[in-house]
Amino acid sequence: MTRDRFLELAEAYGGAVARWPAAEREAAATLMAAEPEFVRQSLAAADRLDAVLGAWAPLSVPHGLREAVIAAAPVARPRRGLRAWLLGAGVGAGLAGACAAGLVFGVALSGTLSAPTDAPEAVSAAMAGYDDLSETAEGA
Amino acid sequence: MDSDPDEELLARVAQGDPAAVRALTARKLPRVLALAGRMLGEATEAEDVAQEAMIRAWRQAPIWTPGVARFDTWLHRVTLNLCYDRLRRRREIPTERPPEQIDLGPAPDRGLEAADVGRRVASAMQALPDRQREAVALCHFQDLTNIEAAAIMGVSVEALESLLSRGRRALRVALSDMMAP
Numbered sequence: 001m002t003r004d005r006f007l008e009l010a011e012a013y014g015g016a017v018a019r020w021p022a023a024e025r026e027a028a029a030t031l032m033a034a035e036p037e038f039v040r041q042s043l044a045a046a047d048r049l050d051a052v053l054g055a056w057a058p059l060s061v062p063h064g065l066r067e068a069v070i071a072a073a074p075v076a077r078p079r080r081g082l083r084a085w086l087l088g089a090g091v092g093a094g095l096a097g098a099c100a101a102g103l104v105f106g107v108a109l110s111g112t113l114s115a116p117t118d119a120p121e122a123v124s125a126a127m128a129g130y131d132d133l134s135e136t137a138e139g140a
Numbered sequence: 141m142d143s144d145p146d147e148e149l150l151a152r153v154a155q156g157d158p159a160a161v162r163a164l165t166a167r168k169l170p171r172v173l174a175l176a177g178r179m180l181g182e183a184t185e186a187e188d189v190a191q192e193a194m195i196r197a198w199r200q201a202p203i204w205t206p207g208v209a210r211f212d213t214w215l216h217r218v219t220l221n222l223c224y225d226r227l228r229r230r231r232e233i234p235t236e237r238p239p240e241q242i243d244l245g246p247a248p249d250r251g252l253e254a255a256d257v258g259r260r261v262a263s264a265m266q267a268l269p270d271r272q273r274e275a276v277a278l279c280h281f282q283d284l285t286n287i288e289a290a291a292i293m294g295v296s297v298e299a300l301e302s303l304l305s306r307g308r309r310a311l312r313v314a315l316s317d318m319m320a321p
Contacts (some may be wrong), residue, residue: 008301008305011304012301012302012304012305012308013279013286013304014280014308019279019283021285021286021287021297022285023275024321036288037271042270045296046308047310049308049311049312049315049317049319050280050319051214052257052261052315052319053280053281053311054263055257055258055261056238056257056258056259056261056265056281057175057254058170058173058178058281059173059174059176059177059183059186059187061169061170061173062187065169065173065187065191065253066165067196068170068191069165069169069190069191069194070161070162070165072191072198073153073156073158073161073165074153074154074155074156074161074194074201075156075158075197076155076157076158088225092168094312106219107156120174
C-alpha cells in the first residue's frame with residue numbers, strides 16, 4: 001500500500017483501521033509495521049475527528065415507541081382446535097343422519113301405502129335404502 | 141451472500157410469534173431510530189420514521205424471500221427513504237427555524253461539555269449535503285462495512301469513499317475548534 005492510499009483510507013473511514021475495507025487491512029498493517037511514525041501522524045487527525053463525532057450519542061428508544069411498534073406487529077391467528085373440528089364434524093354427521101332417517105321413513109311410508117306390509121320386496125327395498133343411507137351418514 | 145442473521149427471527153415474526161417480535165424490535169428499533177436521528181437531526185421526526193420503518197418490516201415479514209437481500213440492508217434502505225421523504229417535505233414547506241440553522245455553539249462562559257459537543261456534531265451533520273450525511277451515518281455511526289453501505293446507497297464502493305472523504309473533510313472544518321491536538 002502506498003502512503004497516498006493510506007491517507008485516502010484514513011480520510012474516508014477514520015482512524016480505526018478495523019473500520020477500513022477488509023480487503024485493504026492487511027496491506028495497511030504491513031505499512032503500519034514498516035512506517036510507524038508516518039502512520040501515527042496520519043491517523044492522529046482522523047482519530048481526533050472520530051472522538052468528536054463519538055460525542056453525539058444516538059437517540060434512545062422511548063418506552064412508548066417500543067410498545068407502539070410491538071403492538072403493530074403481526075399476531076398469530078388462533079388455530080382451529082381438535083375440539084372445534086370434532087364439534088363441526090359431529091354437527092355434520094348429525095345433519096346427515098337426520099336426512100337419512102327422514103329418507104328411510106319416507107321410503108318405508110311409501111312402501112306401506114303402495115304395497116302390503118308383508119311383501120318381502122318392499123321390506124328389502126326399504127332395508128337396502130337404509131343401508132345406503134347409513135353408509136352416507138357414516139361417511140359424513 | 142452470507143447467511144442472514146435476521147432470517148430465522150423474521151420467519152417467526154411472520155407467524156405471529158410474540159417473543160420473536162420483541163427480539164427483532166430490540167435488535168432493530170435502536171438502529172433504525174439512530175439512523176433516522178442522524179439523518180434528520182430531530183427526535184420527534186426520527187421516532188415517527190422509526191415507527192413507520194418497523195411497521196413496514198412487519199408487513200414485509202410474511203412475504204420476505206430469503207437469500208435475495210439481507211433484512212438489515214432492506215430496513216436501512218426503507219428508513220433512509222422515509223428520511224428523504226421528510227427532508228423533501230422540509231424543503232417544500234420551510235419552517236421558520238429549521239433544525240440545521242439552530243445555533244448549537246457552546247455557551248461562552250463555560251467549557252465544552254459532552255452534550256454541547258454532541259449538539260455541535262448534530263448541527264455539522266445537518267449542514268452536510270444529503271448523500272455525504274448518508275455515507276457518514278451508515279459507515280461511521282451505523283458501523284456498516286463499505287460494501288454494505290454502498291449497496292444500501294446504490295453506489296459503487298469508490299463513489300461511497302468519495303462521499304465519505306468529502307463529508308468527513310467538511311465535518312473537520314466545521315468542528316475544527318474542538319479538535320485541537
